[in-house]
Amino acid sequence: MKRSNKPMLLKRKNKMNVSFRDKELALNASKKIKELAGDKKFKFMHVCGTHEDTITRYGIRSLLPEGIEVISGPGCPVCVTTAKEIDEAHALADSAIITTFGDLLKVPGSRGKSLRDVKAGGKDVRVVYSISDAVKIAKSTDKEVVHIGIGFETTAPSTAAVLNDDLPENFSVLSCHRIIPPAMDALLSPGEIKIDGFIDPGHVSTIIGVKAYEPLSEKYGVPQVIAGFEPLDVLFGIVMLLEMIENEDFSVRNEYSRVVRYEGNLKAQRLLGEIFDICDVAWRGFPVIPKSGLELKKEFSDFNARKKFDIKIEKSIDIPEGCRCGDVLKGLIYPDECKLFCRACNPEHPVGACMVSNEGSCAIWHRYGGKFKF
Numbered sequence: 001m002k003r004s005n006k007p008m009l010l011k012r013k014n015k016m017n018v019s020f021r022d023k024e025l026a027l028n029a030s031k032k033i034k035e036l037a038g039d040k041k042f043k044f045m046h047v048c049g050t051h052e053d054t055i056t057r058y059g060i061r062s063l064l065p066e067g068i069e070v071i072s073g074p075g076c077p078v079c080v081t082t083a084k085e086i087d088e089a090h091a092l093a094d095s096a097i098i099t100t101f102g103d104l105l106k107v108p109g110s111r112g113k114s115l116r117d118v119k120a121g122g123k124d125v126r127v128v129y130s131i132s133d134a135v136k137i138a139k140s141t142d143k144e145v146v147h148i149g150i151g152f153e154t155t156a157p158s159t160a161a162v163l164n165d166d167l168p169e170n171f172s173v174l175s176c177h178r179i180i181p182p183a184m185d186a187l188l189s190p191g192e193i194k195i196d197g198f199i200d201p202g203h204v205s206t207i208i209g210v211k212a213y214e215p216l217s218e219k220y221g222v223p224q225v226i227a228g229f230e231p232l233d234v235l236f237g238i239v240m241l242l243e244m245i246e247n248e249d250f251s252v253r254n255e256y257s258r259v260v261r262y263e264g265n266l267k268a269q270r271l272l273g274e275i276f277d278i279c280d281v282a283w284r285g286f287p288v289i290p291k292s293g294l295e296l297k298k299e300f301s302d303f304n305a306r307k308k309f310d311i312k313i314e315k316s317i318d319i320p321e322g323c324r325c326g327d328v329l330k331g332l333i334y335p336d337e338c339k340l341f342c343r344a345c346n347p348e349h350p351v352g353a354c355m356v357s358n359e360g361s362c363a364i365w366h367r368y369g370g371k372f373k374f
Contacts, residue, residue: 020230021058029235030063036242041067043194044241045187045331047075047180048201049359050229056368058231068238071331074183075201077151077176078357079329080283083109084316085176089148090115091311092174093123096144099134102127103357104150106350110317131162131173138171146305150176153207156294157268160275163300174305175295177276180204181212182292183283188220193331197241199234200226202256209264213252221250228256275300284318284353285326325352328361335362336370 046052052072055061061070074080086109089098098115105116105127119125124143128134131147138145149159156177163173180201188195200213205226213224223244227237237255244253254260272294281293296304305311319326323345324338335341335354345351347363354362 020228020232022232025232026063026235029232029239032239033063033068033235033242034065036239036246037065037067039067041069042196042242042245043069043071044197044199044238045071045073045193045195046199046201046227046234047073047184048199048203049076049079049357049361049364050203051075051199051201051227051234052361052364053359054229054231054234056364056370060231060234063235064238070199070234070238071334072328072361073187073331074283074286074329075180076329076354076357076359076361077155077178078103078107079325079353079360080178080183080285081107081150081176081353082282082284082316083318084282084313085148085174086110086115087313087316088174088306088311089146090118091313092146092305092309093118093125095309096146096172096305097124097126097137097141098146098148099126099128099137100148101129101150103359104148106356107353108320108350110315112320112351131159135162135167135171138168142170144170144172146172146174146309148176149173152178152180152201152204153268153272154203156276157207157265157271160271163275163296163303164271167303169302172303172305172308173296175276175293177294178281178283178292179208179278179294181208181216182289183286184213184216185219186286186289186292187330188216188222195222195331196245197222198224199237199241200224200252202226202228202233202260205254205256205260205264207265207268209260210252210254210262212264217250217252223250224252226252226254226256226260228259282318283329285329320351323352325354325362328352328354335365338362342366 134147225237225240227233276294278291279293279295280290282288301307327333350356354360
């Protein structure tokens with residue numbers, strides 16, 4: 001089942017020379033989408049912040065017929081990190097140097113307090129570009145250093161690779177890593193939102209491959225297309241979804257075959273299995289999603305910040321009053337349907353996590369001007 005089945009639109013040109021921002025192909029793809037959709041209505045969801053960036057930046061929605069909706073799901077790892085996990089990082093800052101990636105710095109925990117606020121209050125919070133930088137800091141000091149491990153299957157192997165090496169005793173990780181397919185299952189299972197097809201994330205798929213999504217299609221009869229991040233990748237993905245629906249083909253196709261393989265990156269998968277246990281974890285705006293998190297195995301307890309510091313957070317407020325981040329992450333609304341969007345909530349003073357990261361839907365809409373702007 002190693003099919004990619006790219007639309008004929010691309011096969012007519014030399015694949016090696018094609019530009020994935022080719023205007024003619026984009027218009028042809030738009031025309032094909034309109035032909036396939038007809039008067040029917042379809043709602044497709046992507047689960048990747050980079051896809052939302054491409055869709056909004058290049059005005060992809062303006063090329064679609066009225067009946068085609070492309071909505072954003074929980075594809076931003078910073079956005080789905082819960083207030084409780086941010087509160088855990090706050091608590092750890094009393095005992096350790098905290099290292100994190102820059103886009104997590106402004107995410108509000110409970111009562112609106114972020115790690116940036118903690119840093120401003122005198123705690124040692126440092127932005128790093130990789131977990132390896134955090135290890136270097138630990139080797140240069142006698143103080144405890146805790147790195148906030150965040151991201152999906154794409155970044156989790158970096159954390160696993162470091163933990164597979166010799167580490168200083170004063171280093172530990174607060175794992176906030178998550179895996180995507182269980183969240184997609186959680187979106188489909190309650191039937192809260194009708195999803196006619198998924199545009200699967202390209203980055204994650206380089207690790208987990210095509211096969212990881214097949215159980216979802218088998219369970220729910222939903223077509224899926226793994227797509228790249230250029231405008232034509234997204235348009236071709238929509239064409240493929242419509243063709244699959246027309247042919248009653250509820251499987252997983254790979255538009256991004258120039259990068260993604262059916263089996264994925266087996267070495268990275270093995271490494272994740274050696275370092276992490278799969279666990280149940282809450283996502284911001286969601287209840288606990290079974291088997292959707294990654295926690296360090298028992299043999300790595302010495303480097304597990306939750307175990308090492310025995311963190312106890314009694315109660316956290318995940319979604320601030322008036323904020324609709326949860327509904328944005330579930331694909332129930334577009335960002336501008338939240339009353340706080342671009343008013344009380346903006347990138348300098350974010351109320352919700354979706355306005356913080358470059359991959360957050362609200363931040364993307366703020367940056368490019370909304371649904372239909374180029």
